[in-house]
Amino acid sequence: MFTNVEHIGIAVRSLTDGNALFTKLLNVAPYKSESVESEHVSTSFFQVNQTKIELLEATDPASPIATFIQKKGEGIHHIAFEVDDILAEMERLKNEGFTLLNETPKRGADNKLVCFLHPKGTSGVLVELCQEISEL
């Protein structure tokens, strides 16, 4: 089950500039920063009610965020939905014809297991499923 819009990921060129800008916009400071080695990104998080805004800066050219910015510029990169059972949702969505970008859940930022769906099957929207590791 999809239980929440957990976060919205936004690709930025500079986390320093992005943090300053979104602090002014949202009128709240980021509550944490984190690097995700496997994705080659540095991230920061802002909380708005039950949803987070995640800023993502590429740490090297191999990062998917570097590719995204090169192609499309800065902007909204993905929507992450919290699910109550990531394995069950991955199975359900695969059976519905969606393409999973990773066949087994992988470790993402913020102590989550995550799985991405191919945007070709979701009207151009990069969809992330995520579940808190401590809930497993």
Add this chain to the structure above:
Amino acid sequence: MFTNVEHIGIAVRSLTDGNALFTKLLNVAPYKSESVESEHVSTSFFQVNQTKIELLEATDPASPIATFIQKKGEGIHHIAFEVDDILAEMERLKNEGFTLLNETPKRGADNKLVCFLHPKGTSGVLVELCQEISEL
């Protein structure tokens, strides 16, 4: 104050196809459809916890959604934040240097007053502020 991620707007070529796809993805049906004449769009809404997913189809070529899809294809179009006082937030953000796309709030979908910020000043993200009309 920014009180919630009220909705995420997604531009689709066909609301019929989009509704079918997002019903499969989210495993829930849209709870309403609505046309917004002023924006030249037909919309539908899905609820996920406290946030809505809004699908937007252009009703004619003058629609901003038609322009968006022509340039970028289907995908995430905007993030809408619920605010507790839209006039105060518009004033605050203008003073912070953000560019408002409309100088006075206008009527949007879902019984809201809305204001958009120019994406050039927000890392490429089209940001909508919205407030329920009945709260004014």
